[in-house]
Amino acid sequence: MIDALWQDAQMVRLAAIGLPAGVLLALGAANVFASRLMMVDVFDVIAYGAGIGVVIAACVSASVFPALRAARLNPMSILRAE
Numbered sequence: 001m002i003d004a005l006w007q008d009a010q011m012v013r014l015a016a017i018g019l020p021a022g023v024l025l026a027l028g029a030a031n032v033f034a035s036r037l038m039m040v041d042v043f044d045v046i047a048y049g050a051g052i053g054v055v056i057a058a059c060v061s062a063s064v065f066p067a068l069r070a071a072r073l074n075p076m077s078i079l080r081a082e
Helices: 002-033 045-071 074-082
Strands: none
Touching: 002 045
8 A cells, every 4th residue: 555655656746747847838839829819818727727637637547546456466476476
């Protein structure tokens, strides 16, 4: 179970690095495409918040479920099988 928590900590660290970088890139791309989009708010706070929420949910689901499944296994039986 501790290994599962360690993997979650790694996931949080990667998400903490990737999310600000992604937001900055999205804001930069919004500035580039702002002149081409008519009547569309490219700085929509709700859309950015929803996007960040989806990315966090994907990071958590990609990390938690495999880590919990691996935490339930007996390491000796896995090593003997190989």
